[in-house]
Amino acid sequence: MNERYREMAGRLIVALDYPDADQAAALLRELEGIPCYMKVGMQLYYAAGPDFVRDLKTRGYKVFLDLKMHDIPNTVKGGAESITRLGVDMFNVHAAGGTDMMKAALEGADKALASDGSLKKPLVIAVTQLTSTGQDMLNDEIGIPGTVRDAVIRYAELTQAAGLDGVVASAQEAGDIARACGAGFITVTPGIRPAGSDQGDQKRVLTPGEAIRGGSSYIVVGRPITAAEKPRTAAEQIIKEMLEA
Numbered sequence: 001m002n003e004r005y006r007e008m009a010g011r012l013i014v015a016l017d018y019p020d021a022d023q024a025a026a027l028l029r030e031l032e033g034i035p036c037y038m039k040v041g042m043q044l045y046y047a048a049g050p051d052f053v054r055d056l057k058t059r060g061y062k063v064f065l066d067l068k069m070h071d072i073p074n075t076v077k078g079g080a081e082s083i084t085r086l087g088v089d090m091f092n093v094h095a096a097g098g099t100d101m102m103k104a105a106l107e108g109a110d111k112a113l114a115s116d117g118s119l120k121k122p123l124v125i126a127v128t129q130l131t132s133t134g135q136d137m138l139n140d141e142i143g144i145p146g147t148v149r150d151a152v153i154r155y156a157e158l159t160q161a162a163g164l165d166g167v168v169a170s171a172q173e174a175g176d177i178a179r180a181c182g183a184g185f186i187t188v189t190p191g192i193r194p195a196g197s198d199q200g201d202q203k204r205v206l207t208p209g210e211a212i213r214g215g216s217s218y219i220v221v222g223r224p225i226t227a228a229e230k231p232r233t234a235a236e237q238i239i240k241e242m243l244e245a
């Protein structure tokens with residue numbers, strides 16, 4: 001395994017969206033040896049809990065805990081402290097919670113770090129507009145005027161001003177976010193669909209190659225791998241496409 005492969009595979013975040021630990025563990029076995037990031041979201045976390053996350057870390061995985069916190073600042077601070085104690089590498093909040101809430105997430109993480117010197121500082125990122133949100137839905141249903149792009153950039157700037165490390169957005173906006181916030185600001189982009197794959201509930205999608213060319217720092221992929229007949233082949237194909245981009 002060469003360094004370029006390792007680096008690119010590390011930018012693939014596989015969404016372990018499963019109802020229990022056994023099914024998630026089966027995918028881990030299937031992908032064994034591929035040095036990708038693993039994402040634990042609500043479905044798996046609410047079923048398998050912190051033990052599953054600790055187990056992933058014990059096995060050496062990089063872990064993104066995707067619980068999308070959105071609550072009053074004090075509650076998010078406490079949540080962030082508990083999450084940081086799990087030793088995860090990345091976690092997220094909703095930018096819509098506002099500046100005080102995002103700063104509270106950083107304070108919670110810092111509190112955990114101050115109490116345990118063995119912990120590593122996690123990347124703290126904020127969700128802008130979900131990739132399942134399209135232009136019509138934003139304007140007509142939610143009632144936010146303007147383009148999705150404008151809303152995403154506004155959230156990204158707010159997130160950066162609050163001191164967080166980056167945002168979750170669609171790969172379609174990664175270039176604009178980099179222009180607005182600088183190249184060091186991380187873009188984590190779900191809504192990735194290899195050519196010909198089912199879009200499902202995602203509205204703002206790009207292929208793995210397009211996302212990498214567009215400047216995504218990380219791509220998040222769930223069903224195109226987890227629902228594939230051969231998940232390992234699907235993951236290898238995505239990394240190949242990322243490398244070619």
Ligand SMILES: O=C(O)c1cc(=O)[nH]c(=O)n1[C@@H]1O[C@H](COP(=O)(O)O)[C@@H](O)[C@H]1O
Binds near residue numbers: 066169221
């Ligand atoms: O925060 C996320 O990870 C996230 C944000 C977003 O805007 N859209 C989005 O799809 N996600 C997550 O990314 C994953 C995408 O999964 P697939 O659509 O199956 O590839 C899911 O686990 C979602 O919860």
